[in-house]
Amino acid sequence: MVVVWSHKAKLELKKVFDYIALDSLKYAAMVRDEIIDLTIALGQHPEKYALDKYKINNDGSWRAFEKYHYRISYKITSNQIRIVRLRHTSQSPLNY
Template sequence: MVVVWSNSAKAELKKAYEYIALDSLQNAQMVRDTLIDLTIELLEHPEKYPSDKFKKDNDGTWRAFEKYHYRVSYRILQNQIRIVRLRHTSKSPLNY
């Protein structure tokens, strides 16, 4: 099993890093690295976090967690964990 980030999730992580780096490069690196590490940890415990409450008709494979005011939504597939989106919790969630 592998962790795969969608292009939009990667772009959002980059934007978050660049925004935080305007004030503190050290904090930007910490937030980025922690979020990446948490997604890698999903390989051992993919169902660690609760079902994504914003996913309509969730079959239990769509899950999400929050760290440092960022929400990471992911989907557990047969041979990968797909990081679907990343957003700051101050932004309105998308129902999908």
């Protein structure tokens, strides 16, 4: 299954990279690359992570995981896994 990042999620990942790079370019690249690698692996195991507890009336297709204090939310469809949002866990979650 193919993994696709929403435009908003891509922008959020770039902001994360830019922010961390202010202190350490090496650590910024490590965080970015590991998040990307984890999302790529979803293509083989889309249901690896728990249901997204912030999704109202979740039909089982909305899931999320955390890495380095960042929460990555994604939706599983019949032909793709869509990375919808990336946010720092200190930010308030969206109810959607």
